[in-house]
Amino acid sequence: MAAAQTRASASPAAILRDAGLFALAAFGLCVPIVSYRTDLGNNGLELTPRWGLVAGLCAAVFVLRVVQRLVLERRAARVALTPSPHQASEPVGAEPNAGQRLPRLGLPLFVGFALFLPLIAALASGGLSPARYWIDLGILILTYVMLGWGLNIVVGLAGLLDLGYVAFYAVGAYSYALLSTVFGLSFWVCLPLAGLFAGLWGVMLGFPVLRLRGDYLAIVTLAFGEIIRLVLINWTDVTGGAAGITSIPRATFFGVPFKAGPDGFSGLFGLAFDPMHRIVFLYYLILALALITSLVTLRLRRLPLGRAWEALREDEIACRSLGIDTTKTKLTAFALGAMFGGFAGSFFAVRQGFVSPESFNFLESAIILAIVVLGGMGSQLGVAVAAVAMVGGPELLRNLGFLKAVFGEGFDPNEFRLLLFGLAMVAMMIWRPRGLIADRMPTVALGRRRAIGKDLVREGHG
Amino acid sequence: MATRRPDDPDAVLTVDHLTMRFGGLTAVDDLSFRARRGDITALIGPNGAGKTTVFNCITGFYRPSEGMLTLRHADGAAHLLERLPNHAVNRRARVARTFQNIRLFSGMTVLENLMVAQHAPLMRASGYTLLGLLGLPGYRRAEREAVAKASAWLERIDLLRRADDPAGDLPYGDQRRLEIARAMCTGPELLCLDEPAAGLNPRESADLARLLRHIRDEHATSVLLIEHDMAVVMEISDHVVVLDYGKKIADGPPREIREDPKVIAAYLGVEDEEIAEVDAEVGLTIPVAEEARP
Numbered sequence: 001m002a003a004a005q006t007r008a009s010a011s012p013a014a015i016l017r018d019a020g021l022f023a024l025a026a027f028g029l030c031v032p033i034v035s036y037r038t039d040l041g042n043n044g045l046e047l048t049p050r051w052g053l054v055a056g057l058c059a060a061v062f063v064l065r066v067v068q069r070l071v072l073e074r075r076a077a078r079v080a081l082t083p084s085p086h087q088a089s090e091p092v093g094a095e096p097n098a099g100q101r102l103p104r105l106g107l108p109l110f111v112g113f114a115l116f117l118p119l120i121a122a123l124a125s126g127g128l129s130p131a132r133y134w135i136d137l138g139i140l141i142l143t144y145v146m147l148g149w150g151l152n153i154v155v156g157l158a159g160l161l162d163l164g165y166v167a168f169y170a171v172g173a174y175s176y177a178l179l180s181t182v183f184g185l186s187f188w189v190c191l192p193l194a195g196l197f198a199g200l201w202g203v204m205l206g207f208p209v210l211r212l213r214g215d216y217l218a219i220v221t222l223a224f225g226e227i228i229r230l231v232l233i234n235w236t237d238v239t240g241g242a243a244g245i246t247s248i249p250r251a252t253f254f255g256v257p258f259k260a261g262p263d264g265f266s267g268l269f270g271l272a273f274d275p276m277h278r279i280v281f282l283y284y285l286i287l288a289l290a291l292i293t294s295l296v297t298l299r300l301r302r303l304p305l306g307r308a309w310e311a312l313r314e315d316e317i318a319c320r321s322l323g324i325d326t327t328k329t330k331l332t333a334f335a336l337g338a339m340f341g342g343f344a345g346s347f348f349a350v351r352q353g354f355v356s357p358e359s360f361n362f363l364e365s366a367i368i369l370a371i372v373v374l375g376g377m378g379s380q381l382g383v384a385v386a387a388v389a390m391v392g393g394p395e396l397l398r399n400l401g402f403l404k405a406v407f408g409e410g411f412d413p414n415e416f417r418l419l420l421f422g423l424a425m426v427a428m429m430i431w432r433p434r435g436l437i438a439d440r441m442p443t444v445a446l447g448r449r450r451a452i453g454k455d456l457v458r459e460g461h462g
Numbered sequence: 463m464a465t466r467r468p469d470d471p472d473a474v475l476t477v478d479h480l481t482m483r484f485g486g487l488t489a490v491d492d493l494s495f496r497a498r499r500g501d502i503t504a505l506i507g508p509n510g511a512g513k514t515t516v517f518n519c520i521t522g523f524y525r526p527s528e529g530m531l532t533l534r535h536a537d538g539a540a541h542l543l544e545r546l547p548n549h550a551v552n553r554r555a556r557v558a559r560t561f562q563n564i565r566l567f568s569g570m571t572v573l574e575n576l577m578v579a580q581h582a583p584l585m586r587a588s589g590y591t592l593l594g595l596l597g598l599p600g601y602r603r604a605e606r607e608a609v610a611k612a613s614a615w616l617e618r619i620d621l622l623r624r625a626d627d628p629a630g631d632l633p634y635g636d637q638r639r640l641e642i643a644r645a646m647c648t649g650p651e652l653l654c655l656d657e658p659a660a661g662l663n664p665r666e667s668a669d670l671a672r673l674l675r676h677i678r679d680e681h682a683t684s685v686l687l688i689e690h691d692m693a694v695v696m697e698i699s700d701h702v703v704v705l706d707y708g709k710k711i712a713d714g715p716p717r718e719i720r721e722d723p724k725v726i727a728a729y730l731g732v733e734d735e736e737i738a739e740v741d742a743e744v745g746l747t748i749p750v751a752e753e754a755r756p
Contacts, residue, residue: 296595303594303601304577304584307570311578314567321521321559322579322648323552332591442571444609445626456630457569 012105015069023062030054052124106381107294114142114287118280128276135276139283139351141391143344146290148371148383150340153297155369156377157306158333159313159460160210161218164225165368167205168198168338170232170360172345177245177355178238187251187350191343198342199335206334210327225365232357244356251350253281282351289347293340294380300336302443309333310378310443313460367391374428376435377459385436394421434459473534474499474652474684475520480529482515482708489515491708493529497652497701499536502678502685504695504716507705508728513688514562516705517654519544520686521559522551533557535651536682553582558650560641562657562688568630572621572640575629576612579647584608615643619673635666639673646677653677655687659694667691671698696720704728 034057037048121134147169154162175194179185185193209220232239239245250258258265258278265281266273300306308329311319319326349355371390375382394417432438438454475497482490490512497503505513518524520531520543531543533555541555551557567575577584587604588594594601616622619639624632629640638658645653658674659667671694677683689695695702695716702719704712706728712719719725 299595299597300591303588303591304581305588305591307574307578308581310570311567314569315565317523318561318565318567319578320523320548321552321561321565322581322644323549324578324581325549325553440569442574442626444573444577444605445571446573446609446613446622447626450626452569452571452628456628 010069010073015066015073018069019062019065022065023058026058026061027054030057052126056124107384110381110384111291114138118283128274128280132276132279135279135283137392137395139279139286141388142283142286142290143348144368144371144391145384145387146286146293146344146347147341147368148375148387149290149293149297149380150337150344151368151372152337152375152378152380152383153300153309153340154333154337155372155460156379156383157297157301157313158309158330159377159458160330160333161214161221161460162334162337163218163222163362163365163369164205164228165221165337165341166360166362166365167225167228168202168341169345169348169364170228170357171198171201171338172342173349173355173359174232174239174245174345175342176346176349177248180249181245181247186255187249187346188254191346194346195339195342198345199339202335202338203331205338206331210330210334222362222365225360225362229357229360232360239357242357244354244358246354248349248353248355250278250353251282251285282347286344286347286351289343293343296336296340298380305329305332307443310440314458370425374435376437376439378440378457379435379437382435382437389424393424472498473532475503475686476530476532476534477516477520478530478532480516480519480531481527482512482519482524483527489708490519490526490705493705493708493710495703495710495713497684497686499534499684500678500682501700502674502687502698503701503703504699505686505688505703505705506690506692506695506719510707511705511728512708513705514656515708517559517656517686517688520551521557521654522546522548533652552648552650556649556651557654558645558648558652559654560638560645560656560658562660564634564637564641566629566637566641566644568628570629571626572616572629572632573609573612573625575640575644576615576647577608579644580608580611582648612647615647618676619643635662635669638662638666639670642673642677646681646683650683653683653685655685655689657688657690659689659691662691667694670694674698 031054035050035054037050038045039048040046117138118128118131118135121131121138122128125131125134147165151162151165154160154165172194175197176187176190179190179193180187205221205224209217209224212220233242235241252258253265256263256265256268258275258281260273261267264273265271265277271277297306301310308319308324311322311324312326312329316326319329348359352359367390371386372383374390375384375386394414397414397417397420428435434454438457439451440454440457441451442449473496477496478494480490480493481488493512493516495503505516507513515524519526519529522543526544529544533541533543535541535556543551543555543557546555552559567578570578584601584604585591588601589598613622613625616625619636619642621632621636621640621643624636629637632640638661642653642655642658645655655674659670662670674685674687675698678685687695687699699716702712702714702716703710704719704722704725706724711724711728712722714722
């Protein structure tokens, strides 16, 4: 018991120290084994230093140890403090331990890592250009994080099941594509317009649809997503049909284009021209957009509108009896979610320089919804983690070349993507049916905020 | 009965010729009564008498087939409840209600439940979200006031120390009281309670009676309640309306109601040979089943 007590109250510093020791041990082991590779060169053995790999391995050991400790802490704390879930609601006056504080630390950690990713990637792979793969992957993941956070408003907070979210993504992308190619408007003018248009479409869809509930709402939103895609394919005069819209203007650094020469970005700032500047800029652009989505959502939750959304998810009839106009409240959720989808869409268009209806099929909606559900409805951190897993996970498979040594030369791990996906989904359903982070943090408290267990929080029914 | 005027200044709620039909079933049949300002009016009757249907009509969950429901505020403004959309019955006409099967936001804390109830004033203070999003001090002040109001109510119903617990974790009796406090946080002129004492033990019932009297005396809120617990009804109500098979069979102060033969017949049943006689007296030939719920 005493051991359990001390373990349950281990401080973050102690955990970090412990993980540091592990990393040090890993470093000691890596130096003789990993740090130099011997290759047969022209004049005998050549030593290739691999200190980047050593650093990566040590960092991995460090992170894994921290995660392991936190998970164990949480489990120990749960066993020690809360014999039953209902007892957990009684104020016991216990300080939350590091493991229980994880969700609160998680978002800052995630943001911190995301902020330095280009730097880390550049250092690890030795230069900006070799790091392109990682930064591109970061952009892709962040796009889905943003979409997940946007959809989270509709599904997670307001409890409205939306299977056609990709429609608003498409509206945003085509808004930018058309406004910039036809009217020559710049990205910074089009971005708010794209969000506005997507929001308007959200309202237009919302009006007839929001009297439906549950499964019916899901089916109609699914149909709406398909309608938008089919319109994009068939309205050839405007959208270019299946061929899409090409040569969409690139993003500029607030008016300064990314090109070689004195009036380009690199010339203006006295840097050597590097096409990667644009990629890094795009990375920080989507990071900023995603963070805006998150901050707005976090703030909205503390405003009466956000509380009304959550109340709506809990009990619509009670909401009406308290004078809340449920139709308007649902519409705002739909419109705001759609607006963030529109922002993400216009970012997609400016990044690709090319849009076609191909990019907006139902699978996209399904992936975004899966991210929200896997992450835990309403949880910002959960959605971010789920986006990393859902989008980054398949990318990992591409890099599992060493499995060829095990399964033979013809083995392509990529082909097993969907299989692994399915397995992961089944595992989630068994162990975490309400998502990675299913607890709900209250929006206002007289004392300390305590998470509300998932068994009390409802998921909404339309 | 027919001469009762809807502009009676004394009445907070006037129900005139209210009829509610579900297909061929007439759940409420030409009901007229009046709830006086500052009174606790009880609506009683055997199971299936149509009490909850009347409530659902008053609070906008059903649109009555016929009849007029007038709610008059202390300042003289009158609202025709049957014409208002559902949520406006609370927001504009200031009628709040509780539910027979408690409808709290169980995944939200006790305090959050009371904050949701103050949606309309907070929404105005947050500039319909736009100003609140910018974090202007006006909204923060309004939020502090709302928290203070909620805390005062929690103090009153003795739940202050559980303010940060999820509402779904509270014991049954506390949930009932919290639902009443939540309805009161909307600042109603008329509070409609659907069986507030159901499932309460005698001590909790006594607490409830005290709470209702406090609401009537200190908050300028009139109370209309449905109740089966006759002890509670007789103790706290100023006026009792008795329904049976959707019709009013008695209307008066509790003392008279207790001795009314029709009420006794409706509740206790009567000898077989007397049924026809009583039915004729009540003016009823076909029994009506099941009370409909939202």
